[in-house]
Amino acid sequence: MRLLVLEDDSTLGEALQEFLRMDGHVVDWCRTLSQASVLAREPYDIWLLDWNLPDGSGVDWLRSQRIKGMTTAAIVLTARDQLQDRIAGLDGGADDFMVKPFAPEELSARLRAFSRRLAGSAERKRIGRVEVDIAAKSAWLNGVHVDLTAREWAILEALVLRAGRIVAATDLEALVMGLEGDIASNALQVHIHKLRSKLGKGLIETIRGLGYRLGADEAK
Amino acid sequence: MKQNDLMVRINLSSIRNRLTALLVAGAIGLGALISISIWWVVDGELTELMDHGLQESAELIHNVLSSAPDPTHQQHPSRPDSEYAEHLIWQLVNVDTGKVIARSSNAPDTPLATAWHADVQHAVNAPWHMVTLEFRHSKQTLLVVAQTEEERHEALVDTLGYTLLTTLTVCALGIWAMSRRMRVELQPLQQLSDGVRNYDPLLPATAPTSTGRAELQPIENAIYDLGQRLGQRIISEQAFTAHAAHALRTPMAGIDAQLALAIREAPEALRPRLERAREAASRLSRVMQALLGMFRSGLEPRRVQIPLRQLLEPLGSTGLHLAFDPYGQIEVDPDLLTPVLINLLDNAHRHKAKNVEITVSEIGAMTRLIIQDDGEGCPTEVFNNMREALDRQDYGPQSGFKGLGIILADLVMRAHGGRTKLLSPASGFALELTWPRGHTATAS
Numbered sequence: 001m002r003l004l005v006l007e008d009d010s011t012l013g014e015a016l017q018e019f020l021r022m023d024g025h026v027v028d029w030c031r032t033l034s035q036a037s038v039l040a041r042e043p044y045d046i047w048l049l050d051w052n053l054p055d056g057s058g059v060d061w062l063r064s065q066r067i068k069g070m071t072t073a074a075i076v077l078t079a080r081d082q083l084q085d086r087i088a089g090l091d092g093g094a095d096d097f098m099v100k101p102f103a104p105e106e107l108s109a110r111l112r113a114f115s116r117r118l119a120g121s122a123e124r125k126r127i128g129r130v131e132v133d134i135a136a137k138s139a140w141l142n143g144v145h146v147d148l149t150a151r152e153w154a155i156l157e158a159l160v161l162r163a164g165r166i167v168a169a170t171d172l173e174a175l176v177m178g179l180e181g182d183i184a185s186n187a188l189q190v191h192i193h194k195l196r197s198k199l200g201k202g203l204i205e206t207i208r209g210l211g212y213r214l215g216a217d218e219a220k
Numbered sequence: 221m222k223q224n225d226l227m228v229r230i231n232l233s234s235i236r237n238r239l240t241a242l243l244v245a246g247a248i249g250l251g252a253l254i255s256i257s258i259w260w261v262v263d264g265e266l267t268e269l270m271d272h273g274l275q276e277s278a279e280l281i282h283n284v285l286s287s288a289p290d291p292t293h294q295q296h297p298s299r300p301d302s303e304y305a306e307h308l309i310w311q312l313v314n315v316d317t318g319k320v321i322a323r324s325s326n327a328p329d330t331p332l333a334t335a336w337h338a339d340v341q342h343a344v345n346a347p348w349h350m351v352t353l354e355f356r357h358s359k360q361t362l363l364v365v366a367q368t369e370e371e372r373h374e375a376l377v378d379t380l381g382y383t384l385l386t387t388l389t390v391c392a393l394g395i396w397a398m399s400r401r402m403r404v405e406l407q408p409l410q411q412l413s414d415g416v417r418n419y420d421p422l423l424p425a426t427a428p429t430s431t432g433r434a435e436l437q438p439i440e441n442a443i444y445d446l447g448q449r450l451g452q453r454i455i456s457e458q459a460f461t462a463h464a465a466h467a468l469r470t471p472m473a474g475i476d477a478q479l480a481l482a483i484r485e486a487p488e489a490l491r492p493r494l495e496r497a498r499e500a501a502s503r504l505s506r507v508m509q510a511l512l513g514m515f516r517s518g519l520e521p522r523r524v525q526i527p528l529r530q531l532l533e534p535l536g537s538t539g540l541h542l543a544f545d546p547y548g549q550i551e552v553d554p555d556l557l558t559p560v561l562i563n564l565l566d567n568a569h570r571h572k573a574k575n576v577e578i579t580v581s582e583i584g585a586m587t588r589l590i591i592q593d594d595g596e597g598c599p600t601e602v603f604n605n606m607r608e609a610l611d612r613q614d615y616g617p618q619s620g621f622k623g624l625g626i627i628l629a630d631l632v633m634r635a636h637g638g639r640t641k642l643l644s645p646a647s648g649f650a651l652e653l654t655w656p657r658g659h660t661a662t663a664s
Binding site: 009011012014015016018019022050052077079080081082083084099100101102103104105 | 465466468469470471472473474475476477478480481484505509512522524553554555
């Protein structure tokens with residue numbers, strides 16, 4: 001998944017970014033709300049927000065994003081541990097709430113739970129002959145496990161989480177590479193070609209001029 | 221809390237009762253004094269009045285008898301029975317012979333006096349009070365008019381009795397009226413007491429309203445000032461806690477995340493060392509949370525009905541096996557109880573426990589939570605010291621407490637109106653937390 005971490009503490013922010021990257025996520029990290037407002041235009045699966053930030057309240061910012069119609073899932077990471085804080089955070093538009101200090105492993109587990117929920121399945125998701133376990137980051141073709149690279153998995157995960165929707169090529173690039181991506185212009189096509197060769201040509205459908213979609217026939 | 225206990229245990233005297241007792245004693249004393257004074261005055265005045273009346277009556281009888289043709293030659297020495305009650309009697313005595321020559325129907329046959337006296341006299345050997353008068357034309361005849369001592373005594377006793385009764389009645393009515401008035405006058409104290417009980421220093425609108433009594437105004441001002449200072453103190457502590465929470469929790473989260481990352485990236489040989497460092501950081505984190513909890517435990521708990529599972533499941537990462545009723549519910553401030561449970565489970569883990577059983581039960585209006593582990597327990601002497609220290613609320617260095625867990629549990633329980641008790645299981649260590657139900661503030 002592509003994650004945006006909004007955390008002003010560099011020790012925590014940097015560690016979270018690296019830890020979650022090692023879990024296979026594409027993670028962008030920013031420290032202020034003004035940076036987050038720019039990045040919020042990018043496609044993200046989940047925002048991880050601190051409450052107290054140098055230029056304002058993360059929950060207030062989240063509320064304003066919700067008013068604008070942004071539906072990206074959000075987890076508030078905060079030092080505030082009171083009941084009314086949790087209520088205020090959830091009422092402000094957060095989907096989950098984690099009180100610092102927390103174990104990054106628990107955050108990873110919650111992200112896996114989120115990804116399962118976003119994929120619309122508690123366990124494995126079947127797309128034609130292909131089975132995908134988002135939490136385990138594994139895929140099977142006709143019941144046989146298929147090894148995927150990190151990039152290939154990221155593309156497959158981004159499309160599975162948006163099953164039935166067309167994902168613009170630029171968005172897919174952003175979801176897979178993040179802000180730090182230095183991908184060659186045809187790299188995405190190359191990874192998609194490899195995915196098709198591993199999991200079947202019909203898995204990813206190209207919609208000319210618009211982007212990609214999980215294969216409609218396969219998805220049935 | 222200890223002062224409250226004392227107030228409950230000791231039967232304190234009531235101002236109203238004390239004043240009423242004082243009034244009753246005063247009224248009885250005053251009534252007696254008034255009665256004695258009245259008796260002393262009335263005795264003299266009444267005696268004089270009765271003597272004067274006796275003298276006047278004697279003179280009147282003397283005049284009547286003097287107008288008779290010859291009072292000394294009565295046909296009937298004894299008059300027939302009077303048709304009236306005779307309170308006065310009279311005799312005509314012949315001073316030469318010493319015999320009664322005429323008398324009223326109730327008068328004795330023997331003469332009460334045989335010689336004239338100017339003043340009112342007591343009869344010799346007879347209970348009579350008498351006046352003697354001579355006749356100008358018959359010097360040997362003496363008129364004796366008398367009244368019984370009993371009659372005079374009865375008049376005095378009646379006067380004194382009614383005076384005493386009236387005085388005591390007036391005093392009793394006064395006491396009753398004063399007692400009622402006292403109750404009314406002491407109402408402002410009760411009003412002030414209720415106001416203080418309902419005063420939340422964080423809500424200025426709940427400050428006790430003025431009772432309208434000048435004597436209570438300084439107390440009201442002092443209570444208001446105290447509330448203001450307390451409220452400000454709480455606000456400062458809350459602000460400090462919030463700052464401290466942010467200042468401590470975020471770096472702790474950063475340290476833990478960095479260590480988690482380092483454990484992943486480190487060579488296999490280095491991982492145990494990093495894991496120990498992470499465990500130490502985790503303990504430091506729990507201590508920090510306990511301290512923040514202690515800061516909050518002086519505040520009013522915000523109780524909610526919460527499933528036990530929701531409280532305990534997030535704490536299951538300590539390597540302990542937790543056994544509890546998955547459907548159990550408790551009414552508690554979860555923000556206060558969570559750090560308590562974290563610390564108690566940490567204690568159990570450090571004392572080599574593998575299993576912790578947590579049971580919830582309801583005893584009357586109380587909720588009871590027992591946390592029992594199968595660890596090594598603690599030495600009897602330390603256990604006894606801790607048990608006594610808990611009773612005394614003594615958390616000092618001599619108390620025997622090694623960590624924050626039990627102290628925090630006791631502070632949080634007392635904030636809930638409850639208490640903490642060390643149990644004596646056959647093995648391991650057990651702690652009982654009890655607190656009253658029925659104070660849920662919010663439900664979410």
